[in-house]
Amino acid sequence: MAYNKVENATNRTFERTMTYDMYTDPKVLDKEMELVFSKSWQLVGHVSQVEKPGEFFTAEVAEEPIIIMRGTDGVLRAFYNVCPHRATKLERSESGKKKILQCMYHGWTFKTDGKLNKAPNFRGEEAACVQDACLRSIRMEVIESLIFVNLDDQATPLIESYGDFFDRLSEFPFLSELKRTHRKTRHIKANWKAYIDNYLECDHCHVAHPSFVDTLDMKDYQIITCENYSIQGTVVKPDKQYGEVDLNKAEMQGGSFFWLWPNLMLTFYPGPGNMASIEMIPVDANNSIAVYTYYFREDSLDKLTQEEKDLMTFAEQVRAEDIELVELEQIGFRSRAFNKGRYSSSEQAIVQFHDMMLEALDE
Ligand code: FES
Ligand SMILES: [Fe+2]
Structure with a gap:
C-alpha cells in the first residue's frame, strides 16, 4: 500500500482521535x-524453525490456517494448510518434520513441495483429473532470517513495502547471528490497536514505566515516522556509557523500537546483541493475543547470560505495565462517557497509524 510520510503531527495536536467504536465494534474487526x-x-516465524528438509511449522494469518515448510529439495515454501479435496485442515501439529503430509479425512497425501502425491479414493481415469490438485501457495519472503507471508497475491514485495526500513535493519551488525531463543503468547483484554497505540507514544513512560525512564535518557527520546513504519528511541543514561544517538543511521546503542504496519513491533535494547518481536493478533474486538519472541545469540533460555536474562526481565516488566494500561483503556472504550480522545504533539506515530488504518478501511 502506498503511503507517504505523514505531515508533522504538531499540526494535528488537539485534533480528535479515531472514534472508540473502532476499538469495540466487531464489524470493524471483520x-x-x-x-x-x-x-x-x-x-510468522524464523528460519531456524525450518532449517532441515521436511521441517515445517503451522500458523494462522488473518484467521487462515497456513503451513511453512522446507521441501526435501531445500526450498522454503508457504501454503494454505487446507486440503484441496474437501477443505479439511491438513497438518494439525504446530511443528515437525515430514517427507509427506497426509490429510486425515480421505487420506490424500502431498509432497513437501505441495504437489499431490496420492489421492487413494480417486482411481483409474479419476486419478488423472486430480493429479494437479496441489496445496495452494502463499506469498512468502525471508529477510534477516525473519519469515513473512502476505495473503494478497498482488501485494507489493516486502522489501519495497517499508521504505528504507530493511536498510536500517541491516545496519544492526549482530542481526545475522541471532537465533530464536524464546517465544511466549499472552492474552490481552484489549483491542489489538490499543496495544499498538500504547507502543507508539512515550508520553506515558514517565508515569507508567519507572525502570524504563531510569535506564534510558528520556531527554533525547525521539519518534520518527517513516514510510509505513516508525522508529522511537534514545540512548541509555551516561553512567551506562553508550554512544550518541543517531536514529538516521540506526546505529543506536540505546533502545530502538520499531513499528511496522500494521501489527508488528521490533525492539532492540542496549547491551548484548538482542531483538524482540511482538505481533498483535486480534481474537475479537475486545481481545487480542500478543506473541512475544526473543532473539539472542543462543537458541535456548538456559544458555543466556545473566545480562541477557536481566534484559528479558526488564522488557517483561515494561510490558506488564503496558498491558495493565491498555486493559484499563479498553474498559473506557466501551463506556458511553466519551467517544473520542485527543492527540498530543508527541503522538505523531499514533497519528500515522490511525491515518493508515482509516485509509485502508476507506473510512
Ligand atoms: S478432505 Fe482431505 S482427503 Fe478428503
Ligand atoms: Fe509503555
Whole structure:
C-alpha cells in the first residue's frame, strides 16, 4: 500500500482521535481482517524453525490456517494448510518434520513441495483429473532470517513495502547471528490497536514505566515516522556509557523500537546483541493475543547470560505495565462517557497509524 510520510503531527495536536467504536465494534474487526491483515506482510516465524528438509511449522494469518515448510529439495515454501479435496485442515501439529503430509479425512497425501502425491479414493481415469490438485501457495519472503507471508497475491514485495526500513535493519551488525531463543503468547483484554497505540507514544513512560525512564535518557527520546513504519528511541543514561544517538543511521546503542504496519513491533535494547518481536493478533474486538519472541545469540533460555536474562526481565516488566494500561483503556472504550480522545504533539506515530488504518478501511 502506498503511503507517504505523514505531515508533522504538531499540526494535528488537539485534533480528535479515531472514534472508540473502532476499538469495540466487531464489524470493524471483520473489515480489518479483510482489508488490513489479509493485505499486509505478516511475520510468522524464523528460519531456524525450518532449517532441515521436511521441517515445517503451522500458523494462522488473518484467521487462515497456513503451513511453512522446507521441501526435501531445500526450498522454503508457504501454503494454505487446507486440503484441496474437501477443505479439511491438513497438518494439525504446530511443528515437525515430514517427507509427506497426509490429510486425515480421505487420506490424500502431498509432497513437501505441495504437489499431490496420492489421492487413494480417486482411481483409474479419476486419478488423472486430480493429479494437479496441489496445496495452494502463499506469498512468502525471508529477510534477516525473519519469515513473512502476505495473503494478497498482488501485494507489493516486502522489501519495497517499508521504505528504507530493511536498510536500517541491516545496519544492526549482530542481526545475522541471532537465533530464536524464546517465544511466549499472552492474552490481552484489549483491542489489538490499543496495544499498538500504547507502543507508539512515550508520553506515558514517565508515569507508567519507572525502570524504563531510569535506564534510558528520556531527554533525547525521539519518534520518527517513516514510510509505513516508525522508529522511537534514545540512548541509555551516561553512567551506562553508550554512544550518541543517531536514529538516521540506526546505529543506536540505546533502545530502538520499531513499528511496522500494521501489527508488528521490533525492539532492540542496549547491551548484548538482542531483538524482540511482538505481533498483535486480534481474537475479537475486545481481545487480542500478543506473541512475544526473543532473539539472542543462543537458541535456548538456559544458555543466556545473566545480562541477557536481566534484559528479558526488564522488557517483561515494561510490558506488564503496558498491558495493565491498555486493559484499563479498553474498559473506557466501551463506556458511553466519551467517544473520542485527543492527540498530543508527541503522538505523531499514533497519528500515522490511525491515518493508515482509516485509509485502508476507506473510512
Ligand atoms: S478432505 Fe482431505 S482427503 Fe478428503
Ligand atoms: Fe509503555
